[in-house]
Amino acid sequence: MKKIIYTILTAIFMLASPTFALAKEKLYVINSGSTGGSFNAIMSAYVAELKDKYDVTYVQAKGCTKTKQILEKVQGSKAFYISQGIKAALDPKCDSFVPTAENIVHSHVKFGMLFARKGAVLDLKAGNIKIAYNSTPNKVWLEKMESALSAKSPNTHVLYKNSTAVVLAVLNGETDLGYVNTTPKVFKNKDKLAGVYSLNPEGDSGVPPLNSLVKFEGSEYGQVDNFLTQGFNEQELAEFRKQILDIHNTDNNLSAYFKKAQGTSVTISLPKEKAVEIAQHYVNIWRN
């Protein structure tokens, strides 16, 4: 009788414990951004898809310093993390997160947009316009635009926590214009909001390029969010890229997110060399 009980208990224990049931390889997925932003949404969606193949531990690092520390602590294990290209270029705390052929999975390429409430008539060159923005690098960019515009009266730049707050500020009339690095939140509210100028030199969904109003260093710069790895050899990285491509090609929360991200593109289907070239280009342009 005792034997039967022991056998049943052992079976239950083994089934309940993923370590015994199937020895999956450990993978640390690290969100280097805030918990309330789109980085968390994207990385959580990756976790949901990757946990069938890996023993995933999801870590909220909330910044570059902690991300670096965690990557050091998990050296020898596999890690998959997200890094904002503009920060890798401009923020010394993030300068080690540079995309290379050894670490790149893919990048999310996007172009910023200036937007306003539908029907609003705004003249940036006349000035006196309140512009909502988020993140410190965007402040530098807005100042460059401002000096290139030479507006009659200065425009006011209003700093918000994230792109959601920027969109909300324009929606509730707190500011006249908003600037965001990525457009899905603008297009999601297309019944209330309209793009004014896009940083994409070819324009975006009928929104004219900013170059058509003013040209300056950065007026047509795109940005990338880079998806990078640590602890993968060349073959493993190629296999991992294939797994990520499969996730993007399957119906799930992640592929739905990127499909809805109008005006943006991902480089996962490109050969690794091309993906590195694009990622490095969009990091390096911000270094000047």
Added chain:
Amino acid sequence: MIDLLPYALMGIGFGVIAGFVPGIGIFATLMILYPFLMDFTGLELVAFYVGISSTTQYIGSITATVFALPGESSSLPSVKEGHALYKQGQGSFAISGAAIGSFVGSLFVLLITSLFVLELENLYYLYSSYIQAIIISLVLCFLILSSKSKIYAVFLVFIGYILGSVGCRIIDEKCFATFDNGDLETGLPLISVLLALYVVPIVLNNWNLKFDYTGVDIKSERFTVHLKKYIDNIGASLRGTLIGFFAGFTPGLSTAMSSNLSYAVEKWIQRKKYKEGNYKALVSAETGNNAGAFACLLPLLVLGIPIVPSEALLYEMAVAKGFSLGGENFNVEFFNTVAYMLVFVNLIALFIAWPFAKYICYLGKLNYKQIQGLILIAFIFIIGYVGSELFQSTYYLIVFFLLLPVGILLRKHDTLPLVFAFIVADRIATVSIPLENLIFN
């Protein structure tokens, strides 16, 4: 929706324990279950929370009525009126009145709110920095003014704000008191701070409470007799619903405000007729309590603003899973999911809290002091576990143990102003920076 029911059921199960044992409450229960809950998705967490938060309101009145122990301050009217009825041999009516009242209160406010759900969806778009600043200021003023010592409360708010400001802010990436330490840059951990300064003082305050199980007897009557008694007093229940709903928005106090205000108004209405062991006052307070519990959830679900500590913990857990509550994520579909869940949970809780009340009372046979001791030890392991998930277990434990003496010193005081200021510190920066830009530029 159906796939969420098991999570709501689990919430109900733990809600029975959290509601029965005084001083444990929802926050401590969520903490104890943290390692287990982190396997849930965001929506499953919400289902669990709806289960636990609604059920505790039902069960708390049993503990109050039978054992005269207030599970939380919202149960004080039940201790006074319910226990008096119990001593008069009317315990089953006190329990059924509280349970039916709670059920009616919950469903009534749910129905009314569902009529305005489209307006609620658009409410977010009116949520400007000015309105946010007004709300936060009002809340802090209210917490200070409702404290026994206003100066002391101001001091606690200041300390809470300073603690909450440690770390690097997302909005402008400015860091405060981080000393180039990667751990400090992520801020002081919510769990360590809230356990040391909020939960431990409550547990210590309830340390000497005892269940006296000897002679527990709940005489039962026919279902229709109970129902008739409730219907005869339904006016008090409906008054409690309305008062409780609006009072439930009171940050920090929420259900305590709902039940005590409904109770006070009902007593005032009866004035000379009032005698201790008053069924109407009890039903009004309990109905108000549950209406308040729903109202308390709304700011979190609609705007993403937690107004009680357990909601702050739920919010943190949900965002860690990539699930943002409130704001642009609030929509009719989400509301309906929560609404169906609430109906289901309230129905089950009604049955547990009324016909099965005497079985719930068996929990009174447990050695409560031992349970409290175990819970305090469990907290230490859980802090370590949660920290280890972020490679910060030492940091989490150091913060907890550094703040613990402060929590012990403050055990006789209400630490809610401190806790609330800690929770909203980041939000204050998030609102004040754009306002500064808008006003001074």
